[in-house]
Amino acid sequence: MSTQQKLTTPPAGTNENQTIRELMNLSGRVAVVTGGAGHIGIAICEALAELGASVVVVDRDADSCGKLTDRLSKQYQSQTLPLAIDLQIEKEVLSIPDSVENRFGRLDILVNCAAFVGASNLSGWVTDFANQSSDAWRMALELNLTTPFVLTQACAPALAKNGSGSVINVGSIYGVVGPDMRMYENTKMGNPVAYAASKGGLLQMTKWMSTVLAPNVRVNAICPGGIQRGQPDSFQEQYCSRTPMGRMGHEQDMKGAAAYLASDLSAYVTGQNLVVDGGWTAW
Template identity: 60%
Template sequence: MKSIKQLMDLTGRTALITGGAGYIGTAFCEALAEAGANIAVLDIATDRVQESASKLAATYSIKTLGLTVNLSDEAAIVAAPKKVKDELGSLDIVVNCAAFVGTSGLTGWVTPFEEQSVATWRAALETNLTACFALIQAATPFLRESGHGSVINIGSTYGVVGPDMSLYEGTAMGNPAAYAASKGGLTQLTRWLATTLAPNIRVNCISPGGIARGQDEKFVNRYKERTPMKRMGTEEDMKGALLYLASDLSAYVTGQNLLVDGGWTAW
């Protein structure tokens, strides 16, 4: 029987993380790199991608690759898995962490439902759901070849439950329908893929609760009061869940959605 240390060891494996230069993505890259994995950082900003890849290589003595990809570019998405395999030797883990958060300049995002635009809805689904489908599909041959392929999709509590809109009163924040629908779709895609790609590839989902990032104090206070753990989450809170699902610690786990939300959805 393997030890816990052996089960969590990712030495010789390669992980591709979308949104890998972002807040949560950076924490994910660090967690997998610390466990020994080589890391491909995929993000939209070239400078942050290369900086992240270089820092990971220097800190953890692993191989890294920086990929600048816009997730609305289908050709670039589907080309990424082969680039990772060619440059780093394998592709064993795919983490779909990148998400549309309304920074594209499109209107009709954080507005009342009647004013939310179809164009922004489509943009959110393109990044949060369609891009994940395309990337996993392109990665499937390499993950199957790996012998321990693992896909981890990053959902949201709001892909599972409806929003408590009272949290946002008196703030500039909101909770668009497209975000919830895209994350809910990603959770169901996880289940579908888990049953169709088994037994060679495991597919699971992590759904974070609210992550503290300098939000309006009124929102933060309400969120804390609404959460059994009485605080918002941090990027560090996500590391253990990711390592569990990426490694052989969860070798018999597939099709699951792990809610890392401080008990938010337990009420």
């Protein structure tokens, strides 16, 4: 066989005549979603379960994990596993792939969705740049960047076994562009540099891993724009006025992106950042 023939031959087991419905089918595959019981995490778990995947919900709160897995099992007939894990404890993070393989015998999809977003009352977080603290910085980088690194590294061998592993890192538009701080005036909201830096690092890590883990594991990112979740009217009005689609995002808007990147619909896509922001970053 010539070099050119080798380069153009599809991977073993690939059917070039698969339908779209077949390409998006995740039956038999196992997905791990960190922050799975959070707002965006729930939507992603629902999307993957609906497409047939077994879903492992990783979150700190055991009750929330259990309630979600019970619902996914009933609503989508999905095989599920709740894992109450503190992602700030590396030993617990490293236990995830073994727990998944012991239960399901495989691991195909990893969604790094858990994120440190802080709170308005956290010292050194939502404040002017001069008063943002190194402690808050470290907390953000630990959960938003270090944990995805540690978990992806630990899961990589299992993800590669079946030749169709997919890692999805959930970033943010503020890992891509800078904030307009005028939008936060007269609110308790803010946009700390640590959050932006951690999400920017996650996007670069996505590109790095996409080349190193190929061809058996694809690594991509989803960057949500602002999600409507009870923000002050003044903020929402300014945000919507600057968004081509004229509204803030909803958790449901993330489902299609997750389904695409997790499935064989994107079998030839890696190292990419799918921005789901209603056009916010297109101006």
